[in-house]
Amino acid sequence: MxxxxxxxxxxxxxxxxxxxxxxxxxxxxxxxxxxxxxxxxxxxxxxxxxxxxxxxxxxxxxxxxxxxxxxxxxxxxxxxxxxxxxxxxxxxxxxxxxxxxxxxxxxxxxxxxxxxxxxxxxxxxxxxxxxxxxxxxxxxxxxxxxxxxxxxxxxxxxxRPRFEADPGEQRALAQRFFEALSRGDLEGLQSLLAADVQLVGDGGGKAPQLARAVTGAEQVARLLATFYPLMVRTGISCEPREVNGQPGALFRDREGKVLHVLALEVLDGRVRAVRSVINPDKLGHLGPVADAWAVDREVRRARRRER
Structure with a gap:
C-alpha cells in the first residue's frame, strides 16, 4: 500500500x-x-x-x-x-x-x-x-x-452529558419542535422545553447574536415563536439535519446559502438546550454562507410591518 x-x-x-x-x-x-x-x-x-x-x-x-x-x-x-x-x-x-x-x-x-x-x-x-x-x-x-x-x-x-437512548424518540421530538417553531406555536414550543432550557447564540461579533444566553422555557419559547415565523415568511428554509450527532437543523436563505445551524440537546423527553451557530467563519465548510446582517434587517422590517 x-x-x-x-x-x-x-x-x-x-x-x-x-x-x-x-x-x-x-x-x-x-x-x-x-x-x-x-x-x-x-x-x-x-x-x-x-x-x-x-x-x-x-x-x-x-x-x-x-x-x-x-x-x-x-x-x-x-x-x-x-x-x-x-x-x-x-x-x-x-x-x-x-x-x-x-x-x-x-x-x-x-x-x-x-x-x-x-x-x-x-x-x-x-x-x-x-x-x-x-x-x-x-x-x-x-x-x-x-x-x-x-x-x-x-x-x-x-x-458529563446524558442523552436519550432511543434516537427515534429524539428525532420525533425534534420534528415536533421544528413544526411548532415554523408555526410560531408558543404553547407547543413551551411544552417541549425543559424548565431550565437555555438558548445560546454564537455570532462571534460577525453576525446578529443574542446579547446573552436566554434561560427558561417561557422566555425561550417566546423569543423563538416571535422571530422564526418571520424568518420563514422572508424566505428562510429549515432543513432538519443531525448536528454533532444530535437533532438539529440547517437554515438557508432564499438563495440556498447557509444562514445558521441550530443544535438541540435532548434530555428526559425535553429540549434542554438550543444552540445556534451563525458566525460565518464557522459555517464555510457547509457551503456558501448567507449575509446574516441583510437577513436580520429584512426580518426586522417584516416584524415592523406586522405590528
Missing part, C-alpha cells in the same frame, strides 16, 4: 481525533493536512502509519489548542464549537462513545480541560487507545497519562 493510500485510509480517524480535541472543523482539517505533509516528508517509513499519524495529529492539535485558548478568551459573546453534520469515522464497537463525545454539550464540557488532559481523555475514553499509545501520542509517560485522565474525569465530574 502506498503512503497516500495508507493516509487516506486513516484520514477519518485523524480528523475525528483532531475535531474532538479542537472543536473546530477548519482547524481539525488543517491539523490532518499538516500530519500528511510530515508523514510524506518522513525520511524513514514508520513501522506503524497509524501510530505515527495519530501521534502527529494529536501533537499538532495540542499546539493549536494552546493558541486557540488565548483567542477564545477574547471571543465576542458565547463561543460554540463549529457544527459538524457527519462524523467521517465510524466504529460500531465504539458507536455510543463516539456519538456522545461529538455532541455540542460534550465538546463544551471538554473546554474545562487543559490541552493535555483533553487529548488524553479523547484518545483513551473516546477512541480506546492503550495507555502506551496515549503516552506516545502526547509525549508523556504512561503513569503521567493515567494521572491526566484522573484529573480530566474529576474536572468533568457530574457535568
Amino acid at each position: 502506498s503512503k497516500v493510500e495508507e493516509f487516506e485510509e486513516l484520514r477519518p480517524l485523524l480528523f475525528s481525533v483532531a475535531y474532538r480535541i479542537l472543536g473546530s472543523v477548519g482547524e481539525a482539517e488543517d491539523a490532518v493536512q499538516e500530519s500528511w505533509l510530515r508523514y510524506d516528508a518522513a525520511p524513514v517509513r514508520p513501522e506503524s502509519p497509524r501510530a505515527y499519524l495519530c501521534t502527529t495529529v494529536t501533537r499538532i492539535a495540542i499546539d493549536v489548542l494552546r493558541s486557540a485558548r488565548v483567542r477564545r478568551e477574547a471571543y465576542v459573546g458565547d463561543w460554540l464549537p463549529e457544527p459538524l453534520l457527519d462524523d467521517p469515522y465510524q466504529d460500531p464497537a465504539r458507536a455510543t462513545e463516539l456519538a456522545d463525545s461529538l455532541s455540542m454539550a460534550a465538546l463544551l464540557l471538554l473546554e474545562r480541560l487543559s490541552p493535555l488532559e483533553r487529548s488524553v481523555f479523547v484518545l483513551r475514553e473516546v477512541f480506546a487507545f492503550g495507555f502506551d499509545e496515549v503516552a506516545a501520542a502526547v509525549g508523556r509517560s504512561e503513569a503521567a497519562c493515567r494521572q491526566l485522565l484522573v484529573r480530566a474525569r474529576r474536572h468533568l465530574g457530574e457535568g
Whole structure:
C-alpha cells in the first residue's frame, strides 16, 4: 500500500481525533493536512502509519489548542464549537462513545480541560487507545497519562452529558419542535422545553447574536415563536439535519446559502438546550454562507410591518 493510500485510509480517524480535541472543523482539517505533509516528508517509513499519524495529529492539535485558548478568551459573546453534520469515522464497537463525545454539550464540557488532559481523555475514553499509545501520542509517560485522565474525569465530574437512548424518540421530538417553531406555536414550543432550557447564540461579533444566553422555557419559547415565523415568511428554509450527532437543523436563505445551524440537546423527553451557530467563519465548510446582517434587517422590517 502506498503512503497516500495508507493516509487516506486513516484520514477519518485523524480528523475525528483532531475535531474532538479542537472543536473546530477548519482547524481539525488543517491539523490532518499538516500530519500528511510530515508523514510524506518522513525520511524513514514508520513501522506503524497509524501510530505515527495519530501521534502527529494529536501533537499538532495540542499546539493549536494552546493558541486557540488565548483567542477564545477574547471571543465576542458565547463561543460554540463549529457544527459538524457527519462524523467521517465510524466504529460500531465504539458507536455510543463516539456519538456522545461529538455532541455540542460534550465538546463544551471538554473546554474545562487543559490541552493535555483533553487529548488524553479523547484518545483513551473516546477512541480506546492503550495507555502506551496515549503516552506516545502526547509525549508523556504512561503513569503521567493515567494521572491526566484522573484529573480530566474529576474536572468533568457530574457535568458529563446524558442523552436519550432511543434516537427515534429524539428525532420525533425534534420534528415536533421544528413544526411548532415554523408555526410560531408558543404553547407547543413551551411544552417541549425543559424548565431550565437555555438558548445560546454564537455570532462571534460577525453576525446578529443574542446579547446573552436566554434561560427558561417561557422566555425561550417566546423569543423563538416571535422571530422564526418571520424568518420563514422572508424566505428562510429549515432543513432538519443531525448536528454533532444530535437533532438539529440547517437554515438557508432564499438563495440556498447557509444562514445558521441550530443544535438541540435532548434530555428526559425535553429540549434542554438550543444552540445556534451563525458566525460565518464557522459555517464555510457547509457551503456558501448567507449575509446574516441583510437577513436580520429584512426580518426586522417584516416584524415592523406586522405590528
